[in-house]
Amino acid sequence: MRMRVVNHPVLGNLPERNRVTIYFNNQPFQAYEGDTIASAMMAEGIKTLRNHEESGNGRGIYCNIGHCFECRVQVGERKVVRACLTPVSEGMDIYSLSVFKKGSESHC
Amino acid sequence: MLNLLIIGAGPAGLKAAIAAAEQGLNVKVIDEFPKVGGRLLGQLHQEPNGEWWNGMEMGEKLHQKAIRAGVDIQCEVSVVDISQSVSGWTVYTSQGMIEARKLLLATGATETxxxxxxxxxxxxxxxxxxxxxxxxxxxxxxxxxxxxxxxxxxxxxxxxxxxxxxxxxxxxxxxxxxxxxxxxxxxxxxxxxxxxxxxxxxxxxxxxxxxxxxxxxxxxxxxxxxxxxxxxxxxxxxxxxxxxxxxxxxxxxxxxxxxxxxxxxxxxxxxxxxxxxxxxAGGLAPMSELASIVGCSFKYVQELGGHVPVHNERMQTNVPNLFVAGNITGVESAKVAMAQGKVAGLAIASEWKGKRQEIELALTTAMEEVRKTRAEALIQFQPGISEARDTVYHQFTLDELRMKQEVSVS
Structure with missing residues (x-):
């Protein structure tokens, strides 16, 4: 909630929207309908969405419109999506991707 | 099968959709972003008369107008491949396959x-x-x-x-x-x-x-x-x-x-x-991957932001039934993109209806509007855009001539 631009001198006040609960790495967060995963996490001050497959270094959004694929996260059991293009929904389970295990193609 | 599929629900794509649908074509627009409006959405600046250019509002207006014109708009659809068939185009997306007779690429620009x-x-x-x-x-x-x-x-x-x-x-x-x-x-x-x-x-x-x-x-x-x-x-x-x-x-x-x-x-x-x-902030470049996979020829034009698919003033490329509009043809303001979208929509409608005089007339006016909008553009990304555009149109004519010669020789 803390990073929301509630009042804006030109665009006006944020309209009322339905709240949803999403889970990022099993931790619950409040978000709003209309948020993308990226905007919901950014609103909570969370910038690191995943860790690099080899180095393990943190990564967050870069382009925010689907071009760069830097914000890829796992939703549910195995689907990998771009956080910046994926709307949140009630109860959504989101996981950071992390370092590939040696000798395995799995990343979980 | 659709008469026209437009990839990109930004200012160019929406304007084109409205223009073509108003001429009676069956039009669908797809975009991978969850909201309609493309790059318009973020824009917010003051015009010389003090009024705000509010991209969110503008995007919503175009969205509503397109719906009223009967356009089918679908967001959260990503294109993964395109192939050409005898009857038109097959577009492979994250939501399945879409077939259309004519295709307009209005994919916009990407940041460098x-x-x-x-x-x-x-x-x-x-x-x-x-x-x-x-x-x-x-x-x-x-x-x-x-x-x-x-x-x-x-x-x-x-x-x-x-x-x-x-x-x-x-x-x-x-x-x-x-x-x-x-x-x-x-x-x-x-x-x-x-x-x-x-x-x-x-x-x-x-x-x-x-x-x-x-x-x-x-x-x-x-x-x-x-x-x-x-x-x-x-x-x-x-x-x-x-x-x-x-x-x-x-x-x-x-x-x-x-x-x-x-x-x-x-x-x-x-x-x-x-x-x-x-x-x-590294600047913008036309986002033209889809034009390259369908075999458009390209020209590098520094003033337009990089490699652009060769096209003419009717927004026609040298691939049959393929059109382009907006920032994929060169980085300019949303107003120019909107004007180009209208041209593309009318050019497609004209081709569809056998170049009927009243559509050709509207198309001439729309092309004039692009030139006027460009001349009056408040935000020009590069100087010399008009001249640079002429080199692209010239290339289109040259390519067309060359292709005709090749056909007649063979």
């Missing part, structure tokens, strides 16, 4: 990154990413920011971030390098900003016009203050370059140095500006 050490840290993003986060999602990426790259886009968005309640600490240049090229050389940056300032009295450019009180950029840069000049209270430091983005797990600041007019580092001038996010 400037990689500098530390740029993969969480909290570093493109300037457009911050714009979308603030104006569209209404979320601040942070409270304090440094912008790397001084150009018309970064200055406009710096003000938009300020309106979101973000403190933009400074706009600096990227350090000189093989990727930043002229964007890292103060003299060249000032020259390009000064070329923009004479074009139009927008609020942004009028402010930036403070730079224009000097005459010759190479002379002016000598007297350009080290501390920078302020635009909307935001320091623009053309003699400061970012050498590294600092932070362990996320951005904490930017290490800068003072540079000479030609971009050389002044020893001992290192300084750290603290910030909790950083924007990289």
């Amino acid at each position: 990154p400037i990689p500098i050490p530390g740029w993969t840290l969480p909290g570093v993003m493109s300037i457009g990413a911050a714009q979308v986060m603030g104006n569209v999602h209404r979320v601040k990426p942070g409270n304090t920011c440094v912008i790397i790259g001084a150009n018309v886009l970064s200055m406009a968005i710096a003000n938009e971030l300020r309106l979101c309640g973000i403190k933009v600490k400074e706009i600096v240049l990227p350090a000189v390098g093989p990727i930043s090229k002229d964007a890292g050389i103060p003299e060249k940056v000032l020259a390009s900003l000064m070329k923009l300032t004479h074009l139009a009295p927008t609020v942004i450019l009028r402010q930036a016009g403070k730079l224009g009180k000097f005459i010759n950029p190479s002379f002016a840069i000598k007297y350009f203050p080290r501390r920078g000049i302020k635009l909307f209270g935001i320091p623009i430091r053309l003699k400061t370059a970012a050498v590294e983005i600092m932070g362990e797990d996320h951005v904490t600041g930017v290490q800068t140095v003072t540079i000479s007019s030609d971009g050389k580092v002044i020893p001992g001038s290192e300084k750290v500006t603290e910030a909790d996010f950083v924007c990289i």
Whole structure:
């Protein structure tokens, strides 16, 4: 909630929207309908969405419109999506991707 | 099968959809972003008459108009491949296959990154990413920011971030390098900003016009203050370059140095500006991957932002039944993209209906409108766009002639 631009001198006040609960790495967060995963996490001050497959270094959004694929996260059991293009929904389970295990193609 | 499929629900795609649907064509528009409007959505700047150009409102207006015209719009659809069949096009998407007789690519532009050490840290993003986060999602990426790259886009968005309640600490240049090229050389940056300032009295450019009180950029840069000049209270430091983005797990600041007019580092001038996010503004380039996979020929035109699919003034490419409109044809303002969209929509409708006179007449007016909009453009990304466009149209004619010759020879 803390990073929301509630009042804006030109665009006006944020309209009322339905709240949803999403889970990022099993931790619950409040978000709003209309948020993308990226905007919901950014609103909570969370910038690191995943860790690099080899180095393990943190990564967050870069382009925010689907071009760069830097914000890829796992939703549910195995689907990998771009956080910046994926709307949140009630109860959504989101996981950071992390370092590939040696000798395995799995990343979980 | 659809009469027309449009890829991209931005200003060009929506305008084209409306124009073609109003002529009775069966039109569908797809886009991978969850909201309709494309790059219009983030835009927010003041016109010379003081009115705000509100991209969110404009996008919604076009969206509603398209719905009223009977256009089918679907968001969250990503295109993965396109193939041409005897009867038209097959477009493979994340939501299945779509078939259409005619295809319009209105994919817009993409931001050119400037990689500098530390740029993969969480909290570093493109300037457009911050714009979308603030104006569209209404979320601040942070409270304090440094912008790397001084150009018309970064200055406009710096003000938009300020309106979101973000403190933009400074706009600096990227350090000189093989990727930043002229964007890292103060003299060249000032020259390009000064070329923009004479074009139009927008609020942004009028402010930036403070730079224009000097005459010759190479002379002016000598007297350009080290501390920078302020635009909307935001320091623009053309003699400061970012050498590294600092932070362990996320951005904490930017290490800068003072540079000479030609971009050389002044020893001992290192300084750290603290910030909790950083924007990289490397400029825009036409997003033309889809045009290349369907076999369009390309021309490199620096003024238009890079490689553009060769097309004529009717927005027709040299691949049959394939049209282009908007920033994929060259980086310009949303107003130009809208005008081009209308041309493409009418040109497609005209082809569909066997070049009926009344549509051809409307098309001529629409093409005239593009030229007029371009001439009056408040934000021109590059000087010399009209001339550059003529070279693309000329290339189209040459290619057409060559193809005809090849056909007659064989």
